[in-house]
Amino acid sequence: MSKFRKEFSGIDLSSRIDPSLSRAINEVSLSRRGLMKMLAAGAAVGSGLIGFPEQVLAAETPVMGGKLRAAMANASATDTLDPAKASNSGDYVRQCMFYNGLTELDKQLAPQPALAQSIESADGQTWRIVLRPGVTFHDGKSLSAQDVVYSLSRHKDPAVGSTAITLASQFKAITAVSPTEVQLVLASPNYDLPSLLATNAFMIIQDGTNTFSKAIGTGPFVCQEFSPGVRAVGVKNKNYWKPGLPRLDEVELLGVTDPAARVNALMSGDLHMVSTLSAGDVKRLKQAGRFGILESKSGMYSNLIIRTDRQPGNNADFVLAMKYLQPRAMVVKTVMQGLGDVANDTPVPPWHPMFNKDLPQRPLDIEKARFHLKKAGLAGAKAEIITTPNIEGAVEGGQLLQQVGRSAGINFQVRRVPYDGYWSTHWMKDPIGYGSVNPRPTLDMLFSQFYVSDAPWNESGWRNPQFDQLVVAARGERDQARRKQMYGDMQALIYAHCGTLIPAFISSQDGFSNKVKGVEPWPSGMMMGYRFHEFAWLAA
Incomplete structure (x- = not known):
């Protein structure tokens, strides 16, 4: 556990930010390499920025058969085939190989029928679910x-330990009306239920399943092998209920946490597809000329988590000071090389229809940060920021904070820890550290999992009864204008009071060999919303 203590002797409170750093932040003129040099030396230099066009895919006739090898950026002994316990992109991709949900999201994030042939409700509270005929498990x-x-x-x-326990608390009664029909009664109306049921957690398993060494589902692939932290192998489900899919005979999914190793394996031909590219990786693959890039605009973000239930985050002025120390534009243009969007400490991206555009964009403001630190009684203090390499922008973000923090009157010590074990040892446990959140199909789901008081992933320990009430009320509101106002009010509460700081939204970058066809960006997540294997095929 990191410690926090006052240290008045090491800071000159009259100091100002280094002029070259100030220019770089305000003009956003650094390259990523230049940024790293600046962070190492404590000074800034100017350079250009690099952008890349979107990948254009020509329509071709799919080829059936073949084995595709892909790698995700996360792997650990806690990897799981249990939909209730999935918590990272590797889990999500594996489970989309082997299972289906009652619904699934299309490219516009609209829910479509999957194992449910229809799902209907007159009041948003009592739902009739009719199952698709002829579907069989593996x-x-x-x-x-x-x-x-x-x-x-x-x-x-609670004994299951589901990550969706808060969402499932809405389920008041679930009844089998007939072998092909289910009635689901909610505790209160929620018109987002079809989208909620499209999430990985609610994928359908066989009645009575309680062990998950293998996955017996209805999905496009049959589980042949699963080694947590290493790989999963699936072979084509010849009885899949979607005609013509999947096209591949076999998929091998590996966990490769080292970014360079993933890209090197792709370039050497050992892998066909990899997730989670950095801006430098994108440039390298583009220059090689034999690879495609999936850039998916989404609500994915890396966030700086300040625990508000312990020091120093239990002081509201300290949290506000940290918000004024965020060099957001520089993170997007330099760290991410333009492959993202500036954020404003709420988890709703600017292109979202429920985005609250009335919240003022919070700037980098050293003087306001200094004021709030002094008001908090923390001028001249020391604090530790925990980072890890596999969270996009975390290391650079921590180092930037270290630089600007000195000028505001606070000394940050940035400690980089291994990615292996990060989520169990550090995430939501350190007073100040980083998190990474994949996109959710609805704001209700995002807020329910990360922001309500009893959320399983309430990262900053934030509790706000007004926010909790608004979340429940918005679920049952059918009028879209009133619903947008409610979600706008929720964003305002997060913006003003919550301890999770979101500097930028990250465009998901996945790389693939030019032999891989049939893949395209989806806003529901990386690797075609975790479902690339269902649609991909290999050129002959």
Whole structure:
């Protein structure tokens, strides 16, 4: 656990930010390499920026068969095939290989029927779910209403340890009306239910399943091998309910946490597709000329987490000072090489229809940060920021804070820790550290999982009864104008009071060999919303 203590002897409170650093931040003129040199030397230099065009894919006739090898950026002994416990992109991709949900999201983030042939409600509270006929699990058993009842109900059991327990608390009653029909009654209306049921957590498993060494689902691939932290292998489900899919005979999914190793393996031909490219990786692959890039605009972000239930984050002025120390434009233009959007400490991206455009964009303001630090009684203090390399922008973001923090009257010590074990040892435990959040299909889901008081991933320990009430009220509001106002009010509360600082939204960057066809950007997440394997094919 990092420690926080006052240290008045090491800071000149009358100091100002280094002129070259100030110019670089305000003009956003550094290259990423220049930024790293500046961070190492404590001074800034100017350079150019690099941007890349979107990948254009020609329509071609799909080729059936072949084995595709892909790598995700995360891997650990906690990797799981249990939809209830999935918590990272590697888990999500694996589970999309082997399972299906009742609904799924299309390229416009609209829910579409999947295992449910239809899902209807007159009041948003009582829902009738009719199952698609002729669907079988990998072992030949037919899909039934009891499988759905079991799959949804288990999330309400605390012993399961579901990441979706807060979302599932809305499920008041789940009943098998017939072998092909389920009635789902909610505690209160929620017109986002079809989108909620499209998330990985609510994928359907067989009634009574309680072990997950293998995955027996209805998905496009049958699980042949699963080694947590290493790889998963799936072979084509010849009885898949979607005609013509999947096109591949086999998919091998590996976990490769080292960014350079992933890109090198792609360039050497050992891998066909990799997730989570940096701006430098994108440049390298573009120059090689034999690879494509999936740039998906999404609500993905890396955030600086300040725990508000302990020092120093339990002081509101310290949190506000930290918000004024964020060099947001520089993070987007330099660290991310323009592959993202400036954020404003709320998790709603500027292109989202519910975005609150009335919130003033918070600037980098050293004087305001200095004022709030002094008001908090923390001028001249020392604090530790925990970073890890595999969270996009975390290391550079921490080092930038270290630079600008000195001029505001605070000494930050940046400690880089290994990615292995980061989520269990550091995330949501350190007073100041970084997190990474994948996109969610609805704001209700995002707020319910990360911001309400009892959220399982309430990263900053923030509690606000007004916010909690608004989340519940917005679920049952059918009028879109009133709903937008509610979500705008929720964003205002996060902006003013929450301890999670979001400097930028990150465009997801995935790389693939020019032999891989049929893939395209999806806003629901990296690697085609985690479902690339269902649609991809290999050129002959």
